Amino acid sequence: xxxxxxxxxxxxxxxxxxxxxxxxxxxxxxxxxxxxxxxxxxxxxxxxxxxxxxxxxxxxxxxxxxxxxxxxxxxxxxxxxxxxxxxxxxx
Numbered sequence: 068x069x070x071x072x073x074x075x076x077x078x079x080x081x082x083x084x085x086x087x088x089x090x091x092x093x094x095x096x097x098x099x100x101x102x103x104x105x106x107x108x109x110x111x112x113x114x115x116x117x118x119x120x121x122x123x124x125x126x127x128x129x130x131x132x133x134x135x136x137x138x139x140x141x142x143x144x145x146x147x148x149x150x151x152x153x154x155x156x157x158x
Contacts (some may be wrong), residue, residue, distance in 0.1 A: 068119065071127055075115035075134035076108045082138045083107025103145055110141035 083103050114137025118130040 068124070071115050071119060071130050071134075072112060074127075074131050075111040075138075077111075078131060078135050079107035079109065079111025079138045080104070081107075082111070082135070083142055086142050103142060106141055106145060107138055110138040111135075113137060 083106060086107075087100060087103055111134045114134035115130050117137070118126075118133030122129055
C-alpha cells in the first residue's frame with residue numbers, strides 16, 4: 068500500500084509538472100502554478116485510495132492507472148476558458 072501511495076503521488080507530480088511544461092502558452096490560463104502542483108499529488112493519492120478501496124489489495128497496476136485518470140481529470144479542470152466570458156443573447 069505504501070508503494071501504491073508513493074507511486075500515485077509521483078504520478079500526480081509528473082502530470083501536474085508536465086501540464087505546466089507542455090502548455091507554456093496556456094500558463095496564464097491556469098489559476099495558479101502552485102495550485103496545479105498541489106492538485107496533482109492530491110488527486111493521485113485520492114485516486115489511488117479510491118481504487119484500492121474498490122479493487123482491494125493485489126491490483127497495483129489498476130490502482131496506479133486509476134490514480135493517473137483521476138489526476139488527469141482534476142488537473143484539466145484547472146484550465147480556464149480560452150477567451151473572455153461569452154454571454155448568450157437570451158440571458
